[in-house]
Amino acid sequence: MCALALLGGSKAKSKPFPVWPYYDEREEKALKEVLESRIWWRTPGTKTLEFERAFAAFHGARHGIAVTNGTAALEVAMAGLGITAGDEVILPNFTFVATASAVLFANALPVLVDVDPETYCINPDLVEAAITPRTKAIIAVHMGGHPADLDRLKEIASSKGLALVEDSSHAHASEWRGQRIGTFGVAGTFSFQASKLITAGEGGMIISNDDKFEVQARSVHDCGRMPGQWFYSHYIYGSNYRLSEWQGAVLNVQLGRLDEQTKRRHENARVLDRLLSEIPGITPQKLDERCTRNGQYAYIFHVNKKKFAKISTERFIAAMNAEGIPNQASYPPLHELDIFKSGEYRKRLSGKQAKQKHGFLKKKFPATQKAAWETVWIPQPVLLGDEEDMREIAAGLAKIQKNAKELA
Numbered sequence: 267m268c269a270l271a272l273l274g275g276s277k278a279k280s281k282p283f284p285v286w287p288y289y290d291e292r293e294e295k296a297l298k299e300v301l302e303s304r305i306w307w308r309t310p311g312t313k314t315l316e317f318e319r320a321f322a323a324f325h326g327a328r329h330g331i332a333v334t335n336g337t338a339a340l341e342v343a344m345a346g347l348g349i350t351a352g353d354e355v356i357l358p359n360f361t362f363v364a365t366a367s368a369v370l371f372a373n374a375l376p377v378l379v380d381v382d383p384e385t386y387c388i389n390p391d392l393v394e395a396a397i398t399p400r401t402k403a404i405i406a407v408h409m410g411g412h413p414a415d416l417d418r419l420k421e422i423a424s425s426k427g428l429a430l431v432e433d434s435s436h437a438h439a440s441e442w443r444g445q446r447i448g449t450f451g452v453a454g455t456f457s458f459q460a461s462k463l464i465t466a467g468e469g470g471m472i473i474s475n476d477d478k479f480e481v482q483a484r485s486v487h488d489c490g491r492m493p494g495q496w497f498y499s500h501y502i503y504g505s506n507y508r509l510s511e512w513q514g515a516v517l518n519v520q521l522g523r524l525d526e527q528t529k530r531r532h533e534n535a536r537v538l539d540r541l542l543s544e545i546p547g548i549t550p551q552k553l554d555e556r557c558t559r560n561g562q563y564a565y566i567f568h569v570n571k572k573k574f575a576k577i578s579t580e581r582f583i584a585a586m587n588a589e590g591i592p593n594q595a596s597y598p599p600l601h602e603l604d605i606f607k608s609g610e611y612r613k614r615l616s617g618k619q620a621k622q623k624h625g626f627l628k629k630k631f632p633a634t635q636k637a638a639w640e641t642v643w644i645p646q647p648v649l650l651g652d653e654e655d656m657r658e659i660a661a662g663l664a665k666i667q668k669n670a671k672e673l674a
């Protein structure tokens with residue numbers, strides 16, 4: 267019998283990983299408080315307000331605006347910046363669709379550029395090359411929790427007069443040179459969807475140290491109202507993106523665990539870096555030395571198929587799952603999504619921009635292709651385990667490498 271679990275051998279990993287989402291009596295108490303207060307919505311409530319303040323302060327920001335999800339956070343950020351028809355926003359081709367769809371929602375053009383082949387975050391050289399007179403903003407995505415090159419991006423944004431937005435949906439509590447991410451540009455956006463580093467099932471946040479932006483964005487998220495004004499005064503175009511009190515209550519409790527959990531995820535990921543680097547054909551996502559803490563939404567590694575008997579990524583993942591190691595899917599390149607391939611995205615644009623050629627869609631994006639199709643992602647709850655868990659993961663992957671020919 268082969269040693270591989272997929273072919274009938276025993277599993278490398280038998281002890282279960284920590285469950286996610288984690289909760290205890292503190293979430294139960296907070297929810298009960300909301301229930302009994304009968305104040306279940308944000309406007310007169312205190313829980314979401316408290317969470318906004320605490321989450322913003324945790325990330326070194328003066329302002330926090332809680333919204334319904336991470337997609338909404340990006341949409342509100344675009345509206346708060348005044349991004350509109352005819353504008354261009356530069357973002358990585360390798361990300362979840364929301365980073366681009368929020369730009370289309372603002373009727374602007376998302377200009378896709380390739381990522382760094384080692385960190386899988388937006389490549390600043392390509393950002394610089396993609397700037398045109400229509401460019402208004404850059405959205406950086408901190409992929410898997412690893413910050414994009416914030417030194418370069420900040421410098422490019424300020425020298426060219428562009429807004430920098432950090433899509434930090436993967437990067438709660440990540441640090442760059444000892445400073446938590448989210449305030450290197452005008453705005454940082456976060457997601458609290460179920461797989462994220464703190465969660466209420468759904469939820470989102472925008473943080474900022476820019477007072478003008480904050481007033482605009484807060485108004486957009488609350489039907490165009492202005493704080494302190496009569497309830498039925500609506501000054502600008504907005505919508506209802508408010509987060510409920512239930513979610514604010516749960517997230518406030520979850521935030522209390524974030525620092526300790528981030529420390530554990532970061533340290534376990536470094537154990538995996540060491541162990542997996544010894545396996546031929548496996549290369550962990552690079553940890554830039556300026557990343558002083560990685561929130562680790564996922565543990566990402568590249569698999570060189572030549573060292574794995576040329577098996578497909580799907581076959582590798584099947585073998586890994588059989589060993590008891592979970593995975594989560596990587597993202598396909600945005601330019602390969604139907605919305606871009608079919609031209610459907612043009613329906614959001616107008617004037618010349620809707621008709622002209624968008625040459626970037628014809629580019630090859632080699633680093634995005636590598637990140638999309640050749641990396642494997644281990645989800646974050648695994649990193650809340652102990653060192654023995656990490657050793658068992660490494661042993662399972664080493665076993666797959668040694669016996670890869672049997673999978674071919």
Ligand SMILES: Cc1ncc(COP(=O)(O)O)c(C=O)c1O
Pocket residue numbers: 335336337338361362364365407433435436456457458459468469470
């Ligand atoms: C990079 C990135 N941006 C934005 C989002 C959107 O967040 P949500 O699912 O909360 O709308 C996600 C969600 O997975 C994401 O991964």
